[in-house]
Amino acid sequence: MRTNRIFSTLASIMAAGVFLVACSGSDSASSGQRPDDKSGFNAPADGKVLKFVFNHGTGAVQPVVARALQVQWQEVLGAEMQPEGMEYAQLVNGLYPKHDFVSGWNGWIADYPGVYNFLGLHLPGNVNNAENFNNPRYIELVAQGFAAPDVATANGFYSEAEAELLKSGLIVPLFQGTSAHLKKPYVTGIYANNGDVHPLRHVRLDKSWKPNEGTTFFGKVDPPKELTFRMCAGSKISTLDPGHQLESWGVLYGDALFEGLGNNDPMTGTVAEDSRQLLPGMAEKIEVSPDGKTYAFTLRTDSSWVKVVDGKVKKVRSVNASDFAFAWQRCLDKVNGCEYGPMMIDDLGIQSVETTGANTFIVHLKQASSLFPTLLAFPILQPVPADLVKQFGDSWVLPENIISNGAYVLESQSQTELRLVKNPFYWWWKVSSDADKAPDLIIATISSNSQAIQDSFASGQLDWMGLGSRPVPEMIAENKGRAADLEVVMTYSSYWIVLNPDPARGPFADPRVGQALGYAIDREAIVASLKLPDHPVGTFVPVGLNGYKPKDGVGYTYDPAKARKLLSEAGYSVPSGQGE
């Protein structure tokens, strides 16, 4: 009897559960069909509530921003957003390329200071085009910008393209990223620039530095006794091979070890402010054909490949044009799997390379490009010694094998530390006015523990932390504008919400829905309340990138009334008069 009662109770509960599940299924706005829908969008019948899932990464920022968005969209639009956290790498590599998502967080840090690097993400065929944006007008405008003879003309086309992109409602910009670094006051030559590019050859240490009265510093400050620069710019280094460089801190070290045809200006991180050209590098002379498609670089003859042997830097051989040709061709050949090889071909338009003699390197472009001459310091365009690669294969970059032609030479490498010694044969030391203050030794700590690195800086163990090793957000919020050793600057980076227009996935086929979400976000409030180091923006392309400005009137602002109007027009129910 007792057993029967238990079974009958369980059966009742199960039946009730099945009934409840059956009843709840029809409320989902994402699956609703509107019989009289003439718009072609999958809008719900009877003005239902907007419901959707939002994927985001884990870590310190994305989950809290997701929660803030959930609250704001609920208050302004009555929308029900369900945040779902997952490993960010899984999101961008797993869900986005397959367009297997409803909405999510996305971001991009510039590979180079060019607007095309951002707008090109949303072209058909680009693996980063998560929303599968395919707008003929947009494609045409971006192509016109890419082919423009000068930056100003290009930016005109690009601003029109950005307007088209934001009109689609598939991209809702949130923030432009910032970079923060902690630098001891006796360190010069490192500047907070938008590209976050810091050529180490410009670092100088002032042993005679004395503090000014009344200046506040975050960390302990004692002038250095030796010319040793102790820094941390990031965590694990996968490789120092310029052709396979993916990490920004790997680029930093690679830039110290290898010198390309030109050099970045330390103040801007790219071309110099006045000349709009790169600083001189391995190219002593540059000749351009009248059609702008062929470049002939004559290399300097006073540059050598060097390495550390028995504790001393020794010359190995001179740098030749064939070292550049080998490096560039290696990246152009898809069989080598160079991660930025496709960028070389698409963005830079490099078609082929050749050499004439030992010191002349010739590049053929598919079309004239205003971008190409500004990117000659890019890592994949740095020389690579062919003989070493043929001898050692991938192991050519190990400390016992590697040779370099840059300002510094690799002395040793472990998983927690990199040591670089000054290259006494580097041509630029002779022309640089204060080369005697350049560090003889650079000790780069490799660590992912930002708090510990920050503590090391505070205790005086480090002279600089930045790039991939940033101070923790709380420290930045407390000390920004107060501590003289903290610098914060906007970077060429963008963070946005991406929406999937596939009606089978979610409700964003109608651009008005995405636009409503865009106008319902109070970005300034999110940044202020969460004490984020980022800068709130309503446009996609980073402000100031290569002189770029968005078209007037383009971009999202916080406008709850407009947001509600758009969502209501799209057929959803909205609360009235709240959140204003």
Next chain:
Amino acid sequence: MFYSILKKVGIALLTILVAVTVIFFMLRLAPGGPMDMSRPLPPEVKEVLMAKWGLDKPLNEQYLKFLVDLIHFDFGPSYHNQGRSVKSLILEGLPPTMLIGGLSILVATVLGVFAGIFAAVRHNRPADYTIMALAMFGVAVPEFVLGPVLILIFALGLNWLPVQGYGNSWKELVLPVATLSLYYVAVISRITRGKMIEVLQMDFIRTARGKGLSEMGVIFGHALRGGISATVTYLGVAIAGIMTGGTLVVENLYNVPGLGRYFIDAATSRDYPLVMGTSIVFLVSLIIMNNIVEIIYVFLDPRLRKGGK
């Protein structure tokens, strides 16, 4: 004796085989892969890397190749450390891990045993209560909390020790060893105290005292052998804890270039060969240490020897 050793080796090899098989398939069946970076790679680049790493082959082929290479102690190249073999990375990472782990076990054992003996001898007196209260604290506070607190006090506050680092000075070992060993000092002291109290109440101890032996002679000459038997058993667990969890946390906290760092980097970047290699090293180390602990225990307790009465 010979058959006993053969049996132990056989069981160890079988354990390793089962464990590596499970890890091998779990890695490859879990979401994501070694090409999942912070931004997606172009498909043509992915294709080249898949072929380079043999990931385009069927799973059973990959597994067989792995077993054949394992027999030759060849774990293959690391996916995300260009030009480095997994073997070379393990050989590089093993000494720091063994040093920090070994010192921690040594400190934990010596301090824990002496604290436990002292508490047992001063049973139910203030010294006993103090030691047990400290032990409670040591057990309750995890390494990732204790470490930053120690850094705050000794590195940032008193400036006695560096925040992190390895290989430049003996001072860099102090905080990692203290962080790792404190928990085990606490547990070992509690276990030792409990067992010593029990042993000190036995008849043979009363006999030893009756013969006029000094208290130190009674404790270290008679009671200790029985009193640390439980501690020796626990050492196997302690070594397991240090190797599989403790060093991972401490090496990341204090930037020690040990196997724990490689393991975490490999796991997060899905560097399959490096995960397999480090897992096997941890496994083999555990098996060896557990067998050593068993031998020591047999030595301490004659009743466990074959034919012992």
